[in-house]
Amino acid sequence: MEKRISLAHGDGGELSHRLIKSVFVEAFGHNNEAMFDASALTIPVRDIAVTTDSFVIKPVFFPGGSIGKLAVAGTVNDLAVSGAKPLYLTCGFVIEEGFEISDLRAIVSDMAKEAKKTGVTIIAGDTKVVERGSADGVYINTTGIGIYENGRKPSLQFTEGDAVIISGTIGDHGIAVLAERGELGISVPIDSDCASLNTMLLKVCEEIDDVRIMRDPTRGGLATTLVEIAEDFSLTIVLNESSIPVREEVHGMCELIGFDPLYIANEGKAILIVPNEHKDKVMEILLQFPEGKDAAVIGEVTGTEKGQLLLETPLGSKRLLTRLAGMMLPRIC
Amino acid sequence: MEKRISLAHGDGGELSHRLIKSVFVEAFGHNNEAMFDASALTIPVRDIAVTTDSFVIKPVFFPGGSIGKLAVAGTVNDLAVSGAKPLYLTCGFVIEEGFEISDLRAIVSDMAKEAKKTGVTIIAGDTKVVERGSADGVYINTTGIGIYENGRKPSLQFTEGDAVIISGTIGDHGIAVLAERGELGISVPIDSDCASLNTMLLKVCEEIDDVRIMRDPTRGGLATTLVEIAEDFSLTIVLNESSIPVREEVHGMCELIGFDPLYIANEGKAILIVPNEHKDKVMEILLQFPEGKDAAVIGEVTGTEKGQLLLETPLGSKRLLTRLAGMMLPRIC
Numbered sequence: 001m002e003k004r005i006s007l008a009h010g011d012g013g014e015l016s017h018r019l020i021k022s023v024f025v026e027a028f029g030h031n032n033e034a035m036f037d038a039s040a041l042t043i044p045v046r047d048i049a050v051t052t053d054s055f056v057i058k059p060v061f062f063p064g065g066s067i068g069k070l071a072v073a074g075t076v077n078d079l080a081v082s083g084a085k086p087l088y089l090t091c092g093f094v095i096e097e098g099f100e101i102s103d104l105r106a107i108v109s110d111m112a113k114e115a116k117k118t119g120v121t122i123i124a125g126d127t128k129v130v131e132r133g134s135a136d137g138v139y140i141n142t143t144g145i146g147i148y149e150n151g152r153k154p155s156l157q158f159t160e161g162d163a164v165i166i167s168g169t170i171g172d173h174g175i176a177v178l179a180e181r182g183e184l185g186i187s188v189p190i191d192s193d194c195a196s197l198n199t200m201l202l203k204v205c206e207e208i209d210d211v212r213i214m215r216d217p218t219r220g221g222l223a224t225t226l227v228e229i230a231e232d233f234s235l236t237i238v239l240n241e242s243s244i245p246v247r248e249e250v251h252g253m254c255e256l257i258g259f260d261p262l263y264i265a266n267e268g269k270a271i272l273i274v275p276n277e278h279k280d281k282v283m284e285i286l287l288q289f290p291e292g293k294d295a296a297v298i299g300e301v302t303g304t305e306k307g308q309l310l311l312e313t314p315l316g317s318k319r320l321l322t323r324l325a326g327m328m329l330p331r332i333c
Numbered sequence: 334m335e336k337r338i339s340l341a342h343g344d345g346g347e348l349s350h351r352l353i354k355s356v357f358v359e360a361f362g363h364n365n366e367a368m369f370d371a372s373a374l375t376i377p378v379r380d381i382a383v384t385t386d387s388f389v390i391k392p393v394f395f396p397g398g399s400i401g402k403l404a405v406a407g408t409v410n411d412l413a414v415s416g417a418k419p420l421y422l423t424c425g426f427v428i429e430e431g432f433e434i435s436d437l438r439a440i441v442s443d444m445a446k447e448a449k450k451t452g453v454t455i456i457a458g459d460t461k462v463v464e465r466g467s468a469d470g471v472y473i474n475t476t477g478i479g480i481y482e483n484g485r486k487p488s489l490q491f492t493e494g495d496a497v498i499i500s501g502t503i504g505d506h507g508i509a510v511l512a513e514r515g516e517l518g519i520s521v522p523i524d525s526d527c528a529s530l531n532t533m534l535l536k537v538c539e540e541i542d543d544v545r546i547m548r549d550p551t552r553g554g555l556a557t558t559l560v561e562i563a564e565d566f567s568l569t570i571v572l573n574e575s576s577i578p579v580r581e582e583v584h585g586m587c588e589l590i591g592f593d594p595l596y597i598a599n600e601g602k603a604i605l606i607v608p609n610e611h612k613d614k615v616m617e618i619l620l621q622f623p624e625g626k627d628a629a630v631i632g633e634v635t636g637t638e639k640g641q642l643l644l645e646t647p648l649g650s651k652r653l654l655t656r657l658a659g660m661m662l663p664r665i666c
Contacts, residue, residue: 011665012552012598013657017561038384038415038479040486046379051371052423052476056461082371090385092474094427126474128389131663134469141425141459143385143476146371153373219345228350265345324346330464332344 005099010129020127023105027112028122039123041088047148049084051075054141058331060107062180064173064191067140068110070267073196074218074333075144076118080198081214081270083153083205084146089115090124091142096135107138118196120144154211158235162212163279164299165272167200167292168193170222171250174264174332184257190249195268200289204272204282211282212273216266218333220324223262225271227309227323236303238310238318245294262311263324265332273301338432343462353460356438360445361455372456374421380481382417384408387474391664393440395513397506397524400473401443403600406529407551407666408477409451413531414547414603416486416538417479422448423457424475429468440471451529453477487544491568495545496612497632498605500533500625501526503555504583507597507665517590523582528601533622537605537615544615545606549599551666553657556595558604560642560656569636572654575647578627595644596657598665606634 001022008015053075060067072089079086091111095104115122172193179188197216205211213233217225222244230237246254246261254261268291274282279297286292309321341348386408393400405422412419424444428437448455505526512521530549538544546566550558555577563570579587579594587594601624607615612630619625642654 007661007663008659010552011657011660011662013557013596013660014655015658016552017656038382038412038417038477040380040382040415040417040481043376043379043381046376047373048376049371049373050421050423050457050478052425052457052474053459054425054427054461054474056427056463056467079371082373084371084373088383090383090476092385092387092425092476094387094389094472124383124385124476126386128387128472128666129663130389130469130472133466134389134664135472136463136467139427139461139463139468139472141385141387141474141476143423143425143457143474144371145383145478148373219343219349224346263346322347323350324344325348326341327344327346328340329344330340330462331467333461 003101005095005097005101005129007097007129007131010127023108024125027108043147045147045149049079049082049146051078052143053078054139055333056139056331057333058136059180060137062192063176065194066107066110067138068107069114070194070333071140071142072111072114073194074267075142076120076196076198077216079144079146080201081216083148085149085202086118086120086144086146086198088123088145089120089142091122091140092126094128094130094135094139096137097129097132099137114196118198152205152209154213156213158212158233158301158304160301160304161276162273162301163276163297164237165274165282166222166296166298167270167286168294169245169247170266170269171246171261171264173267174329175250175253177332184253188249188253190247193266193268195291197268197270197291200286200292201270204285207285208274208278208282210275215271217269217271218265218267221263221265223321224324227321230309231307234305234307235301236306236308237299238302238312239299240312242314243296243298245296263327267333336434338428338430338434338462340430340462340464343460356441357458360441374456376480378480378482382412382415382479384411385474385476386411387472388666389472389664390666391469392513393470395525396509398527399440399443400471401440402447403527404473404475405444405447406527407600408475409453409529409531410549412477412479413534414549417481418535419451419453419477419479419531421456421478422453422475424455424473425459427461427463427468427472429470430462430465432470447529451531485538485542487546489546491545491566491634491637493634493637494609495606495634496609496630497570498607498615499555499629499631500603500619501627502578502580503599503602504579504594504597506600507662508583508586510665517586521582521586523580526599526601528624530601530603530624533619533625534603537618540618541607541611541615543608548604550602550604551598551600554596554598556654557657560654563642564640567638567640568634569639569641570632571635571643571645572632573645576629576631578629596660600666
């Protein structure tokens with residue numbers, strides 16, 4: 001077989017056919033047809049969740065993962081935070097002419113592995129090839145379908161005193177990727193947190209029947225995601241700065257380059273807002289999982305009218321946090 | 334608002350938020366949340382079809398359509414040929430830094446229009462921005478979910494004598510796009526056939542209860558799609574060359590540049606294989622629709638063992654057709 005992707009791999013003819021068979025069908029274990037056409041499914045229940053995400057991360061391999069692992073975990077997490085059990089995934093590839101087929105194979109293998117781990121089936125795929133210089137390696141779209149099995153979606157109903165929990169340290173993904181790109185000037189011994197959180201989050205939903213909301217703080221980081229929640233539901237949320245878990249290496253690197261870890265992307269973390277009386281139980285569940293071992297209660301809902309996010313510093317002053325603005329972190333996911 | 338897409342439009346922060354609100358939410362009529370997160374749905378039945386397709390067509394506007402119209406129609410058609418009624422669509426955008434926001438708006442408006450026309454709802458979206466030179470304008474992934482309402486999927490069971498029908502002239506899309514790119518050296522007064530076929534094809538499935546198969550001959554054209562069908566189901570299919578509808582302009586242009594219309598992409602055509610005794614009824618249905626006005630019976634299944642596609646010329650000789658190979662038509666869809 002050829003070593004690199006050529007335009008003919010995308011023309012729908014003989015080479016496309018061979019690429020799909022030898023790379024995708026082999027890894028995903030599908031028949032031909034399913035990769036080309038609509039896949040017919042009988043889903044277990046009629047209440048479903050659907051989400052879509054395109055991944056353009058640079059570089060495609062990074063400490064702790066690859067665009068393949070990320071494309072599965074990212075979409076799985078979007079479903080899981082909505083309370084849905086992820087079941088099916090589609091994948092659409094846009095590949096640059098000249099891309100190494102061995103790299104493509106490694107990426108697809110990472111997807112297959114992560115899909116297996118999370119229990120999702122890849123049910124349909126598509127491959128397009130663009131000329132050299134019209135993409136940068138490979139971009140992947142994954143669209144996920146999950147089911148609401150027991151009807152336990154987060155309620156999106158909040159009250160004063162609700163606790164804000166983060167499932168682990170923040171900023172690991174963004175800093176790992178920037179370091180791998182060589183943009184930090186020095187090497188940082190840190191892995192991306194890229195991970196699928198479905199098992200952990202669904203366990204929380206099973207045990208606690210009034211989870212308020214769950215969200216994964218990816219692009220824009222913890223602060224931007226919480227600003228969105230505060231605005232969408234008119235909440236005042238106060239974060240306690242000293243309780244937010246940040247790895248020392250991430251903290252140091254952020255100081256050095258002038259970034260705020262609150263705005264750095266995560267790919268294996270979830271924000272959970274839960275009733276105050278259940279926060280200990282939720283923490284207990286999270287701490288049982290490797291993905292939740294650094295979980296912490298980091299703040300609380302102090303009002304249900306204004307729509308603002310405040311950060312309380314160790315000295316007791318409070319400052320208003322806004323969405324990420326003007327910090328250029330392209331292609332972080 | 335800014336005139337062009339900047340990297341900050343893709344960072345998940347303030348500008349991303351404004352772009353989504355002002356371009357996508359405005360056109361698709363959604364609340365914020367649905368565009369960011371998993372969309373929760375209750376689907377009418379549990380038998381569903383799912384398909385995914387990425388669109389990288391160049392140029393993004395062409396006679397008869399745009400990448401936006403195509404991204405909806407293409408995925409709608411993938412569902413419709415499987416016998417499913419298209420209901421929901423997700424869309425994922427990869428946009429190059431510097432892309433004109435007015436063009437993006439026009440594309441999104443075309444998507445909204447085509448979605449409305451076909452009765453599908455856009456339920457989730459995602460936007461990524463890559464640096465100048467890391468994409469060419471905009472790429473769109475659409476993933477579609479349809480339902481099998483009355484259980485009338487094509488049977489995929491064939492017998493000798495089954496009729497092969499094409500719903501209209503072939504090659505219009507490919508030639509229109511090549512002409513628009515200036516690759517033909519002369520202008521050709523031809524529009525792409527880009528169109529959603531769901532209403533027409535579902536009407537056929539409703540009226541005829543043993544449709545064998547339906548497929549849309551996009552990349553690779555009529556011949557490649559029929560080779561796939563012949564191979565997948567071990568059929569011998571004989572096409573009657575003189576009955577295949579080809580516009581004079583397409584025919585002439587193909588002669589001039591040495592292309593075979595049998596291998597040129599279509600974006601608003603369907604192949605239908607139906608029992609011989611129902612071919613007249615199917616033709617009658619197709620001819621009622623503007624999209625089917627040039628439909629023709631173009632061949633038949635002559636055997637169910639071999640897996641080959643033959644073309645019978647007007648002089649009575651037969652030649653074996655294979656998949657598209659070695660004809661460079663990148664970014665035709």
